[in-house]
Amino acid sequence: MRVVVTGAAGFIGGHVAEAFAAAGHEVLAVDALHRSAAPEAARVTWAALADRPGITLVETDLAADDLTKLADADVVVHLAGRPGVRSSFGAGEAATERDNVTATRRLLAACLGPAPARRPRVVVASSSSVYGSAGDRPHHEDDPPRPASPYARSKVAAERLAARAVEEGLTAVTLRYFSVYGPRQRPDMAFHRFVEAARHDRPLPVFGDGRQSRAFTHVADVTAATLAAAGAGLPPGTVLNVGHPEPVTVRDAIDLLAGLLGVRPRVREYAPAAGDAARTWADTARAERLLGWSARIGPAEGLADQVRWHRERMERAG
Numbered sequence: 005m006r007v008v009v010t011g012a013a014g015f016i017g018g019h020v021a022e023a024f025a026a027a028g029h030e031v032l033a034v035d036a037l038h039r040s041a042a043p044e045a046a047r048v049t050w051a052a053l054a055d056r057p058g059i060t061l062v063e064t065d066l067a068a069d070d071l072t073k074l075a076d077a078d079v080v081v082h083l084a085g086r087p088g089v090r091s092s093f094g095a096g097e098a099a100t101e102r103d104n105v106t107a108t109r110r111l112l113a114a115c116l117g118p119a120p121a122r123r124p125r126v127v128v129a130s131s132s133s134v135y136g137s138a139g140d141r142p143h144h145e146d147d148p149p150r151p152a153s154p155y156a157r158s159k160v161a162a163e164r165l166a167a168r169a170v171e172e173g174l175t176a177v178t179l180r181y182f183s184v185y186g187p188r189q190r191p192d193m194a195f196h197r198f199v200e201a202a203r204h205d206r207p208l209p210v211f212g213d214g215r216q217s218r219a220f221t222h223v224a225d226v227t228a229a230t231l232a233a234a235g236a237g238l239p240p241g242t243v244l245n246v247g248h249p250e251p252v253t254v255r256d257a258i259d260l261l262a263g264l265l266g267v268r269p270r271v272r273e274y275a276p277a278a279g280d281a282a283r284t285w286a287d288t289a290r291a292e293r294l295l296g297w298s299a300r301i302g303p304a305e306g307l308a309d310q311v312r313w314h315r316e317r318m319e320r321a322g
């Protein structure tokens with residue numbers, strides 16, 4: 005298959021591009037590195053992809069450049085965007101709208117462009133943040149959206165664009181990822197910050213009291229779900245939760261990390277961040293039924309894997 009992966013210099017996109025290439029597919033890796041929220045990490049991932057057989061790199065800004073050539077594929081996996089709830093408020097709102105909504109609108113229009121028989125299948129990355137906070141049961145895909153930040157609203161808007169493109173004849177599906185972690189996690193994300201703080205003997209920065217819980221999902225599980233969704237022949241318009249079914253509190257995750265790092269956790273609490281959900285919780289029955297997918301990696305194994313990556317990275321840096 006010829007596969008376009010947008011956001012391939014990113015955390016999830018890098019893993020997904022590599023996995024498609026390893027499975028023998030021809031990959032066009034697309035990114036606009038200057039739009040990255042973590043440009044240094046993006047450059048490292050991009051350089052690593054350049055060395056992989058089966059991957060061709062294309063620097064393209066989805067919100068501004070001509071996208072016609074990207075539609076010449078069997079599958080387009082759209083992972084490009086501006087992640088981050090906190091950074092989407094205030095000055096970050098316009099960039100969030102541009103890279104999550106304008107970029108998605110333009111990409112979907114390009115994919116609708118070719119004759120119907122030649123249109124690619126499209127997988128669009130969305131987020132658990134569209135739900136807001138979970139109550140006493142996991143969020144089901146049919147629950148109404150309750151976005152609590154510009155980021156979450158941009159993801160609701162991107163989902164609606166995908167739904168409209170389906171009405172116009174595109175075979176598109178949407179994956180709602182829940183807090184992703186693992187090797188190459190972005191430096192602004194919680195576990196990355198915790199590990200680096202602990203390694204430098206600094207207190208771990210926590211927003212709120214740490215009792216908030218998350219369906220932390222290892223990037224290998226997210227990658228497996230994404231590849232499965234790209235190949236599964238899912239009904240157009242399908243929306244799937246891609247999350248570990250058991251939420252873990254931030255405090256419990258910190259204790260696990262501290263144990264792995266051999267340190268006593270020292271936490272510095274900051275005011276709860278605007279737009280942060282108290283709990284994210286994924287109902288994964290639909291993904292199990294339609295994709296045969298469920299998350300396999302629990303927090304102990306997954307965090308050990310991320311800590312291993314931080315250590316190897318330090319060793320490489322000397």
Ligand SMILES: NC(=O)c1ccc[n+]([C@@H]2O[C@H](COP(=O)([O-])OP(=O)(O)OC[C@H]3O[C@@H](n4cnc5c(N)ncnc54)[C@H](O)[C@@H]3O)[C@@H](O)[C@H]2O)c1
Pocket residue numbers: 010011012013014015016017034035036037038039040041042046064065066067068082083084085086087088102103107129130131132180181182183184185190
């Ligand atoms: N990481 C998570 O926990 C998580 C959770 C839910 C949803 N998501 C979604 O998954 C997707 C990937 O997330 P990630 O964590 O890998 O993010 P990331 O920031 O690591 O990667 C996104 C990539 O998109 C690129 N990009 C941004 N704007 C672009 C544009 N206009 N044109 C081309 N490329 C552009 C960036 O340069 C970056 O490399 C995003 O849509 C994000 O909202 C992520």
